[in-house]
Amino acid sequence: MAECPPSLNPQQQAAVKNMDNPLLVLAGAGSGKTRVITEKIAYLIGQGLPAWHIAAVTFTNKAAREMKVRAGALLDDKKIRGLRVSTFHALGLDILRREHAALGFKSAISIFDEQDRTALLRELIKQNPDAVDSDPVEAHSWQISRWKNAFVTAQQACRLDDPELAEAARLYGDYTRQMKAYNAVDFDDLILLPVLLFQEQPELLEKWCNRIRYLLVDEYQDTNLTQYQLIKLLAGSIGRLTVVGDDDQSIYAWRGAHPENLVQLQKDYPRLQVIKLEQNYRSSGRILKAANQLIANNPHLFEKRLWSNHGPGEPLRVLSHGDEITEARQIASEIVHHRFKTGSRYRDYAILYRGNHQSRLFERTLREYDIPYNLSGGTSFFAYAEVKDILAYLRLLTNPDDDSAFLRIINTPRREIGTGTLEKLGQYANRRHIGLFPACFELGLEQQLPERAVQRLRRFCEWLVDTADRAERGDTFAVIREFIDRLGYEQWLKESSKTERAAQRKIANVHELIGWMQRLTDQEEKHPPLSDLVAKVMLFDILERNQEENVSDRVNLMTLHAAKGLEFPYVFLIGMEENLLPHQTSIEENNIEEERRLAYVGITRAQKQVTFSYCTRRKRYGEMTDCTPSRFLDELPAEELEWSGKQSIDPEEKKERGMASLAQLRDLLTEQ
């Protein structure tokens, strides 16, 4: 973490102590915003507001965890009991779980991820063959999500009368009805449904407002319109509320984030106080100067200028390379040399890039150079097919209406239940307006399907019912383990995997998932029902947790998005080229500002030094293409930049600095 001042600076103090007015804290990068939130929680409790009346909301599990830990360090356990620190989605889930009846849901709610949503939409499109539609399913799925994030209901979407979106609007309605039938919600619903509920039933809102008497919101610039509605409802008309944000770090507009919420706050709460935190405790002067100058090219909701007490520090460097292979090699070799020269650790370095695909070459190169690295982002644990399968089984055990889960696992592992059978089952269930699982037990099904098929379905379903029963009553996890065992799932993984190693990895993932859920259960005094657990698990990412535990000494590889909120002594910003950063599609859509903020986020991650690098030629989609250095490089203070690369560097130095052979490097390492 950045060094914090021994005591809070005047602005931070003002932010902590202001509790009578709604408060907006404009916290620049590295200005100690997490500290302000945690200190404020401690202050509120010190002023006599019990912890269980305070809620702090973040966007990531990681941020929530960090906040909990840091609040815990300020206060003793007793005082902090009941404090709610969670993600938006976890808060929404909690509301839904407690108020499900008011929304017409049964208690065991399934949570659908994007894949589930897309699969369901695909089904819905198939069911309506007269609609000639060329748009891919993903486009509709995305549009529906956009609507949900922008607080547009299905009815409102239908009334938009936009022929381009008519099909999506129709699907939105069908989808919403179908989800209700499945007793399922998606991630966006976790925010949207509580808002709709509170609007319709003020007495429930009052209950929750009574419970949450002070609300703190982290990364406020990332809230979407629906989340803002939820904040406004919970904070009430008085606005017992502190939000902390930075419009310069808004990099999620493409996902529905609405940084204008910063201004809206001023309109909705005339008594709003605004406090700016501009002192930076992270970076050296030159880095801040560069960051300030770059971001000055964007229009601003609020003016803000970062400064720091640190010295000017080292100049910013720009490296030029002939191609991406040279780029990767030179950076790898620089890290080796620099680390050796300064006695730094691997984990002091971060290599940041715009797109995930850029990591691949760097991974390979770092391996060649024997540099340990950590890759964050990429595929999440829950994207693994084996994890999704097991979760689908668990979902079906707790929620028999979850057709998505049913379809996913009915023939995984193979049970000789093919599409023909499922098609007929689906038609029957549709006619009877029931789920696929309940349909299997109906007598009428026997007229539709051959007896063998019915038998197979029933045998499987009866087994599930029996398992669910025993899991409810007995030792839940013993039952689940036995269930997975009897499924023959591991055997199936072995058979279907290409290599033995892949199979072992998948099996390990399954164990990890179950073990993790069990630990989660054991933490709670009263064992929560399985359905709660399954829902909760959907909101977490186990990989994230692993990386926390893994405090090993590794170079960090991540996207600029993933880097937000983190800091490193030495930062490499690679691929500083037009069409890469700013990204091509953003140029086409004329959305340079968000790209500029991405660059800004990248620069402000650095404590001591930033190194930019670009290539003059690069392989793209398998073809060598010419590249132009990013326009953002021109927007930086030229006098603080030190260019090196083929134009400016003399051949001797180049040889010495960049092109050391692998053998030389190995020698260097062994000497050490």
Next chain:
DNA sequence: TTATCCAAGATTTTT
């Protein structure tokens, strides 16, 4: 029902 091939497309992704 499953295996294999081919064509299209290729940002970012907190939950």
Next chain:
DNA sequence: TCTTGGATAA
């Protein structure tokens, strides 16, 4: 160039 998913053949 690599991945993904849909179509097609066995």
